[in-house]
Amino acid sequence: xxxxxxxxxxxxxxxxxxxxxxxxxxxxxxxxxxxxxxxxxxxxxxxxxxxxxxxxxxxxxxxxxxxxxxxxxxxxxxxxxxxxxxxxxxxxxxxxxxxxxxxxxxxxxxxxxxxxxxxxxxxxxxxxxxxxxxxxxxxxxxxxxxx
Numbered sequence: 001x002x003x004x005x006x007x008x009x010x011x012x013x014x015x016x017x018x019x020x021x022x023x024x025x026x027x028x029x030x031x032x033x034x035x036x037x038x039x040x041x042x043x044x045x046x047x048x049x050x051x052x053x054x055x056x057x058x059x060x061x062x063x064x065x066x067x068x069x070x071x072x073x074x075x076x077x078x079x080x081x082x083x084x085x086x087x088x089x090x091x092x093x094x095x096x097x098x099x100x101x102x103x104x105x106x107x108x109x110x111x112x113x114x115x116x117x118x119x120x121x122x123x124x125x126x127x128x129x130x131x132x133x134x135x136x137x138x139x140x141x142x143x144x145x146x147x
Contacts, residue, residue, distance in 0.1 A: 056071065111133070
C-alpha cells in the first residue's frame with residue numbers, strides 16, 4: 001500500500017497545496033529534459049502511469065475517498081497525453097500546461113462525466129480526456145505554425 005501511495009501522490013506532491021499543478025509541472029520538466037528524442041518512450045510512460053493510476057485509484061478509494069485530491073498521478077497522465085507528438089520547446093510545454101490545467105479544472109465537453117466512472121478509471125480518465133482536448137488544440141497550433 002505504501003508504494004501505491006508514493007506513486008499516487010507522485011512522491012508526496014499530492015499532500016501539498018496545488019499538488020495537481022505541481023505534479024503536472026514536474027512532468028513537463030521531465031518531458032522537456034528526458035524525452036526529447038523518443039516520443040514512443042513518452043507513450044510507454046503514459047501507459048505505465050495510466051495502469052498504476054487505475055490500480056492506485058481502485059485501492060486508495062477505500063482509504064481516501066472518491067478521487068482524492070492527494071492522488072495527482074492523474075495530472076501526470078493528463079500531461080503525458082497533452083504533450084504527445086508535440087515539439088520539444090518550452091513554449092509548447094508552457095502552452096500545454098496552461099491548456100491542460102484549463103480543461104482539467106473547467107471540465108467542458110463531458111469531461112466531468114468521466115469522473116463518475118468507478119474507482120481508478122474515474123480518477124484517471126477525466127484527466128486523460130482533458131489531456132486529449134489540450135493536445136488537440138496544441139496540434140492545431142502546431143499545424144497552423146502559430147509558434
